Amino acid sequence: MPSEMLKTFLKPMHPEGYKFVAAFAVVTLVLFWIWEPLGWIGTGLTVWCYYFFRDPKRAVPQGEGLMVSPADGMVSLIERAVPPPELGMGDAPMLRVSVFMSVFNCHVNRAPVAGRLVKMAYRPGKFLNASLDKASEDNERNSLCLELADGRRIAVVQIAGLVARRIVPFVSEGQGLKTGERFGLIRFGSRVDTYLPEGVVPLVTLGQTCVAGETVIAELGRDLPQRLAKMV
Structure with a gap:
């Protein structure tokens, strides 16, 4: 059950997004070093970036036309x-x-x-x-x-x-x-x-x-x- 719930929220990410998520993560670490509240904002933006580049499988309808x-x-x-x-x-x-x-x-x-x-x-x-x-x-x-x-x-x-x-x-x-x-x-x-x-x-x-x-x-x-x- 926990693994199924995890799959519901964690979707595969398209490779195009790797560099962007990595960049957001690096900036987040810097923000944590500057001021912790800014780091949490960066964490939220990093999660959003990952979510943006998600690439879930889809059930494509089969039928002519x-x-x-x-x-x-x-x-x-x-x-x-x-x-x-x-x-x-x-x-x-x-x-x-x-x-x-x-x-x-x-x-x-x-x-x-x-x-x-x-x-x-x-x-x-x-x-x-x-x-x-x-x-x-x-x-x-x-x-x-x-x-x-x-x-x-x-x-x-x-x-x-x-x-x-x-x-x-x-x-x-x-x-x-x-x-x-x-x-x-x-x-x-x-x-x-x-x-x-x-x-x-x-x-x-x-x-x-x-x-x-x-x-x-x-x-x-x-x-x-x-x-x-x-x-x-």
């Missing part, structure tokens, strides 16, 4: 928008589902659906609040175009936020991805947009909390109505 959320967080936008021009996917608007990640969410991003990464394009930019609509156009971003088995293409866009200063990809062009596979990480608060194929409607709603690799955001190949919800 299931699209899962690429990020932990809250659905902040559902609207039609043109995919980033650097992906070369044309000027036709696609339905976009945006998931906003706060600094308390897990920031490891996962592929929403199986496909081949035909293009990945990084573009520098501003660091506006990632929950804002204009962040999609103005902020630093890393855009991925995935080609599905049936030839359709979707876009997944990692967008840096107000605090985020680094987008870290784990994949390269030409690589095949499985549904729920890790493809990147954004450090310290951000957003991930998913552009759905024509005719596919989201099965999530504004304000809904999503879990990367687990929450089904849409189903390909099925004529389903858009899901609605209300806050209670």
Whole structure:
């Protein structure tokens, strides 16, 4: 029982976080030397840093056509928008589902659906609040175009936020991805947009909390109505 409780609170950490946690720990030791109360503040920040870089395993739903959320967080936008021009996917608007990640969410991003990464394009930019609509156009971003088995293409866009200063990809062009596979990480608060194929409607709603690799955001190949919800 104690070991199971420990696993509930102690999640694996992504290697990307090792150097940051180590730096926080060193600073904490210095703060303890300067003044003990400052050291305890540093301890809290070190724990938060570890928690930020957590990389827990996820139970990815198995089923043909299931699209899962690429990020932990809250659905902040559902609207039609043109995919980033650097992906070369044309000027036709696609339905976009945006998931906003706060600094308390897990920031490891996962592929929403199986496909081949035909293009990945990084573009520098501003660091506006990632929950804002204009962040999609103005902020630093890393855009991925995935080609599905049936030839359709979707876009997944990692967008840096107000605090985020680094987008870290784990994949390269030409690589095949499985549904729920890790493809990147954004450090310290951000957003991930998913552009759905024509005719596919989201099965999530504004304000809904999503879990990367687990929450089904849409189903390909099925004529389903858009899901609605209300806050209670």
